[in-house]
Amino acid sequence: MTNLSEEVSNLIDKKRTLFTQLSDQIWEFAETRFEEFRSADLLCEALEEEGFTVNRGVAGLETAFIASYGSGHPIIAILGEYDALAGLSQQAHSNKFEPIVKNGNGHGCGHNLLGVGSLAAAVAVKEYIMEHKLAGTVQFFGCPAEESGYGKAFMARDGYFKDVDAAFSWHPSTMNAVMHSTANAVIHAHFKFKGRSAHAAAAPHLGRSALDAVELMNVGVNYMREHIVDEARVHYAVTNTGGMAPNVVQADAEVTYLIRAPKPDQVRDLYDRVADCARGAALMTQTKLDFEIQGSCHNLIPNLTLEKVMHEHMQQLDFPTVSENDIKFTQAIYETLTEEEKHTAALQSGKKMAVQLAERPIADFVVPFSEKETFMGGSTDVADVSWNVPTAQCVTSTWAFGTPFHTWQAVAQGKTEYAHDAMLLAGKAIACTAITAIKKPELLENAKKELAERLDGETYTALIPKELTPVQYKQKEYQTI
Template sequence: MNITNEISKLIEHKSNKYKQLSDQIWEFAETRFEEFRSADVLCEALEKEGFEVERGIIGLETGFIGSYGNGGPVIALLGEYDALAGLSQRSGSKVYDPIVQNGNGHGCGHHLLGVGSLAAAVAIKDYLQEHQLQGTVKYFGCPAEESGYGKSFMARDGLFNEIDLALSWHPYTLNTIFKWALNAVIHATFKFKGRSAHAGAAPHLGRSALDAVELMNVGVNYMREHMIDDARIHYAVTNTGGVAPNVVQAEAEVTYLIRAPKPHQVKSLYERVVDCATGASLMTQTKVDVKIEGSCHNLIPNMTLEKIMHQHMQDLGFPEITFEEVEFAKAMYDSITAEEKQGAELSVGKDMAKRLAEKPIADFVLPYSEKTTFVGGSTDVADVSWNVPTAQCMTATFAFGTPFHTWQVVAQGKQSYAHNAMLLAGKTMACTAISALQNEEIIEKAKAELKDRLNGEEYEALIPKELKPPVMPNEFGLVKN
């Protein structure tokens, strides 16, 4: 029996457990660094499969590593399980219908991501047992991908130093290899402190922190003309200092995401943003406190692993879809805007977009392309990719055109086609790992490619050494040792 068939059977044998587990995490919908129940059920699933689990690693209360095997090669599977705020939505609803107004929801499919990677890790373990092979598989439970950067903390603290290759995936609307060029990012918060006063009777005694925030934002906005085209800067005012207009605001806060294609570029932009904050504090005679919340690098691709991963995905193929699945996917496609449909068409071409509009579940695998497409977003998988050869696939968990971080993603998160696409990702990663375990030349070639792409650059975390992951309240008493 070949690898593809054997791995497929191993995962299908336990598929109901994986579907139930992903649905359970969908229900929890826990946001960054608060994924206590989600992490706990994933840890329990690994322990039941014979993995040795280390919980609460490097100060990440909802981070963990599950390990099985001995010796090398060492393969890492990356799992995420954080949700997003404000995206509560009923499963299977064809219209916007929040369960809890402003509640959380899995608007990026990480409930599927974490379990798909777990399915791969377990299948690799089963294969190693069955064939009595040497090697180690490690499942990295990675919290807070959505602006928390759990993997960046892990990479900074050296957790990937002994790994030979890393594999991951992401829910998507097509079946393909992850070929996006992503930005490096620094997330920073700026807290201004001034002096309150009666805005009518004694405004001259006040020093407005809110004025400082506004002046800083104006200064940063003027920067936009004078930075590279691919850079991105976005902000949110997180504290306006109160709601009384007749009181000079003594404190105010703004948080920024600063993005650029290379780490040195994002560091340079960050320093300029800090200068804007300093200037605003001088103009308003306030004080400013600057804190980096997190960061990640740009993603380093690895074609050596990607080509093997793509071949396995092609051999596996997408599961057969039903009439009911297609009808629901059509409803999801019809719910997105004309502009969103146009954007989806640009990503695949007019002919394929027409085909997918009629049958919005992509039941085919796109051809492999060596070309990367620039996307302005970021991922902390990038920090892993600077340290170890890394490859990712994407599978069609959602209807064609579905935008990330929307209620439509949440509504589709428990659909049967989402489950099947999750399992396809797990099978693809497991097959890729087994191919590498049985042919160490693949690993050596992948490492050589990574070295060549870095071209002498070395990984230096953008997160300060003294920065610790946030400690969140844990009402469930879970995860900690």
């Protein structure tokens, strides 16, 4: 495996400038869900330059694509994301909150790194297949809207992973490790109430308040929280309060919900109960109710068979030396964290490691692999892939120790040298594992057997309704914003 690690490292390192420039450009674009037109175009053009055949607009998603190289089986999927988050605009290389554009977008989850790190892996696998004349296909899946649109779930629903033999991905983080974890399934639903406006003082009896309905629904759901499984999570945001005038009975109001639970059947049940709270609120206020699922994803299915191989490769890859300037910057970022954030990071890493990283807050080592399954309260649409095909993921230290996800601190570090290093480390780990899977059919067979055992007779049925299509944006509309 040492020779493979060296060869893959050389393949990726010789194109380092290309990959870092792509990542930095996507950081600049900072496009949110289903609006990633420039980011998707940039990645597609880069893949075409590298000899991939690109199929754009898959699953009815304008910013989704599949780039392929090779022929026949095994077919290896490498997953890439490139969507940003709203409200997280931030200057790069700054250790203070410093938005570029007030309320603008920013890559607070590092997907500018994620997509390009995966692209680097795909290019390396392509080069290896070509050089060694191997049978098999590598596919880069351009997956939009992970943050709130569930692009992979739409792709899985429409059968785009049915012929794939294994899938690999990664995520920016504060550690270098191979993930062995599950995550909550989620349903994202939107509720609209329609009432009747009236003068709130002169004729309140003529009005029917949609805002009252939203508030009553939320109260009902909050009382429900005591009677759901411990791992479940229910969050909401009022997206339309019906206006700014208190002397008008609000005729329209809307609320959006994320409903999470460890299993698909549990999240379906919770969704039905939340919907009943909405129906009850509509009855109490004599308003009309309209609601729909806007997206969803399953719980994540880990795969020890592939994860162990990925960890072995990760151990053999050298983590680049971090410069003193970068160490100073990570220290400055670490000092922006609250004591509670530092304490939470220490609990997650362990006391001994936390002491070490508090002084030098960049992880340049690989965390030992554990077969003990962990649980993430959040959700990821990688899960829908993992129900269809054996899937493995790693994380790398693109951020200073303790950096919370979805924060300005994560955005500020998105163009640093150590973030680029960690991005390419992930690409190398994925490429090595993918090549090993291509060369060893028995590895794939064992991974598929493990997936079947974990599913234990369950089959994948998308939580997204068949008739649902995501919001469609036009590129010309985006460019005028």
